[in-house]
Amino acid sequence: MSEPRKNYVRPLDIKHGRVDMAHGAGGRAMAQLIDELFARHLGNEWLAQGDDGAVLPAPGAGRLVMATDSHVVSPLFFPGGDIGCLSVHGTINDVAVMGAQPLWLSAAFILEEGFPLADLARIVESMAAAAKAAGVPIVTGDTKVVERGKGDGVFISTTGVGVIVAGRELSGCRARPGDVILLSGTLGDHGMAIMAGRESLGFESPIVSDTAALHGLIATMLDCGAELRVLRDPTRGGLATTLNEIARQSGVGMMLQEKVVPVSPPVAAACEFLGLDPLYVANEGKLVAICAANDAERLLAAIRAHPLGAHAAIIGSVHEDPHHFVQMTTAFGGRRIVDWLSGDQLPRIC
């Protein structure tokens, strides 16, 4: 078969083009968008199969872990990342905190009519780079287009599959009195980077999102010999929400030491300015780990040895409490509850 004459194929105008309804209609325009944008950047042998689903090799031993996450973020591009790499990191992390090795991802896009193709290309390139760096290919996907005004530019849902070796049990219900709580780094970088990116708040800051794939760090933690009981990534709702979830699941209480909870000075300053509490601000590249007290120092050393865990700290301990309160000794010397987030965190007015 000879090559079609070049002039008979009009390439996608990525520079000036925009998403239109035809890109989701299942016809030629959609096929072209998939070929020239998605497949071009994300391409791998499974995606190249081009069928409705990807046929994947059955993993050997172990059990499967599957996690899914939808990503809506405004602004789509923020200091330190964008919705593309975020959607890859987020789902990889959800698989990895189960103690599994992430293997494959799927991605579904909901695009709003009128969305610039150049922005979409940037997002897909960022996804491709993140997936490549993490060694977790995107093997299947979907695209839909909604009318202008019915979406917020682009929404991305990703699903991840991984395998977990036999005998490894990580779960939010396994924290026990006497255990120690570790945090892999500073709090609030992602949330405050997003806030700073919303121009209506009118402040500039050097804060960069911490979005990162954590499976490498998790692998070193699992390998260090410490008995990990719980592993979570404190995303939306921040550390406070994650710890309250674990306390409830495990039926325990917790006591944190505010003095040792790491927060970078620019994040602390921005939170101060807006009246927000960094304990409730989202992270996209941090881990909370709970382990037996005996193993804590070893685990801390393992986390700190990894580039994503340089600022790790032991931040508190688990104890018996029928009320499942997460409490904190404040740096000031008092004591308070670190409660569930109620509604949205709002700046104070007084």
Add this chain to the structure above:
Amino acid sequence: MKYIDEFRDGEVAQKLAAAIGREVNPDRRYHFMEFCGGHTHAISRYGVTDLLPDNVRMIHGPGCPVCVLPIGRVDQAIRLALAHGVTLCTYGDCLRVPASDGLSLLKAKAQGGDIRMIYSCADAVALAQQNPEKQVVFFAIGFETTTPPTAVAIKQAAALGLKNFSVLCCHVLTPPAIASIMEGVDEQLQLDGFVGPAHVSTIIGSRPYEPFAAQYRKPVVIAGFEPLDVLLAIRMLIRQVNEGRAEVENEFVRAVDRDGNRKAQALMDEVFELRENFEWRGLGTLPHSARRLRAEFAEFDAERRFVLAYRPVADHKGCDCGEILRGIKRPQECKLFGTVCTPENPVGSCMVSSEGACAAHYTYGRYKDV
């Protein structure tokens, strides 16, 4: 940030707490009210009372902007959004204050009202400029701290000749609220002194509190919003009580002087006049306790533009917000606290903002009750 951390230093706090422990008279009790929600929040957030001797008790006062907002005022805002179809802008905490018919601004928003949370009233002016076909109303609440920015927004709207911007003005004054509390002292409320407002005092200065100290013989110490500020102010109050003094003292010298911010005061006077009467939640109707727009700015007054009548509405029967705002009851003494009324489902306004006494106790201190 370094500057702020100095006011949260745990070691300094311990030393100060030890000094307070040595200075209190063990044979008496001390009851101090922190007027401001900002202080209530700081005390709960940092656990300041844990550093105080047992015979020093802090009582939460009425100085939380959304707490003192009566149902009737929130109803007006909801009517503007739902019946008059305006774009209603307000500060975040206002959205959740319970109003009549089980509504709040947040619920009115879900019913289709165009209600926007903004961070600064300048955003409301900008919104009016960008949407000339919409009537934009700023629901203005708060004490003297938030009043000057509203005045600036109104003057800006006037300068721009905006025909679609107005303000539902519910700005209130601090001194009448303190007077109202003082009136109740000794009958129902034991009180030995006041921690005076921080940000409010930067605007009005320390002079307005002098008549209270003199007339009611209660010391007032103006304090900043950092926890060490509060602790220092408590020590100053204890000393005054011990020495039988009742003066206005200023812990917050880095920001407050006797006269306050004259420019801001002039700005408020230029744009606003005092209302004859204004209903407060908890404190009842207080004369000359709130502001409205002067006649020169009448076209920016939402109450006049939309001919809004004010209808007072009683609080929920079981809700003790009134007593709590007057310092007579503590949050955990309300029957609804933590069971029917929680931050997710506030029955009264004190459970809404993190500066409200009930929300602060629920969020930070309820471990003490169990």
